[in-house]
Amino acid sequence: MSAEVPALKPAHSYAYKLRTQRIGLWLFILSDAFMFGGLLVTRFYLLGNRRPDLDQFVGLIVTSVLLISSFFMNRAEVHISQGNQRGFITSTLITMLLGIGFLAGVIGVEWRMAHFGPADGPQGAVFYMMTGMHAFHVLTGVIFLAIILRNGLKGHYSAERHWAVEAAANYWHFVDVVWIFFYPALYLIGMAI
Numbered sequence: 762m763s764a765e766v767p768a769l770k771p772a773h774s775y776a777y778k779l780r781t782q783r784i785g786l787w788l789f790i791l792s793d794a795f796m797f798g799g800l801l802v803t804r805f806y807l808l809g810n811r812r813p814d815l816d817q818f819v820g821l822i823v824t825s826v827l828l829i830s831s832f833f834m835n836r837a838e839v840h841i842s843q844g845n846q847r848g849f850i851t852s853t854l855i856t857m858l859l860g861i862g863f864l865a866g867v868i869g870v871e872w873r874m875a876h877f878g879p880a881d882g883p884q885g886a887v888f889y890m891m892t893g894m895h896a897f898h899v900l901t902g903v904i905f906l907a908i909i910l911r912n913g914l915k916g917h918y919s920a921e922r923h924w925a926v927e928a929a930a931n932y933w934h935f936v937d938v939v940w941i942f943f944y945p946a947l948y949l950i951g952m953a954i
Contacts, residue, residue: 775922778924782924782928786928786932787931790931793935796894797894797895797942800887800891800894800943801891803890804891807883807887808887808951808954810950811952811953812947812948812949812951812952812953812954813885813888813947813953813954814876814953815871815874815888815947815948815953816871817948819866819871819874820947823863823866823867823871824940824944826859826863827860827863827899827937828937829859830855830856830859830860830937831933831934833852833853833855833856833859834852834856834906834930834933835930836852837852837856837930838927838930840852841913841918841919841923841926843920844919844920846913849913849918850910853906853909853910854910856906856933857907857910860899860902860906860933861903863899864896864899864900868896872889875888888947891946891947892943895940898936898939899936902933902936905928905929905932905933909926909929912925
């Protein structure tokens with residue numbers, strides 16, 4: 762007498778995939794948050810109540826550019842959820858350009874203006890590691906946005922099915938939130954050294 766084991770149905774439904782992919786994305790963001798949290802703890806451990814002597818104006822400009830990009834990323838997600846392809850494409854393109862502007866400001870301007878290099882003691886190590894890791898994440902976000910922009914131009918998203926846009930928006934907002942913590946830690950808190 763053999764008991765027949767019922768076959769498991771493959772989970773191919775969009776709702777199932779959406780649930781599992783959301784869980785995967787949030788687990789990735791959580792693990793990434795630990796890495797950024799470690800960098801923030803390292804900053805305060807190594808520098809204490811001191812901070813790198815950085816150009817405050819450049820710091821404010823790059824921060825503003827990144828926060829404005831988050832607004833346009835939100836608009837892109839709202840537009841696609843309402844079926845507005847043109848608004849989605851325009852907002853995604855603006856977000857990408859602002860992300861590239863942030864990278865140019867941090868890597869192209871701030872890194873060149875810094876009075877120290879990556880090997881110049883704790884301030885150099887902290888500043889270049891924090892901004893470098895964040896810039897890497899912004900760059901990957903811009904690449905992610907380029908992919909969803911390309912797919913959006915091909916008409917792959919609709920008001921009902923736009924998980925990739927939602928994932929890109931969540932990732933982009935996470936990277937922005939990280940900078941909200943990094944900006945005061947690098948530019949505002951403590952005495953400049």
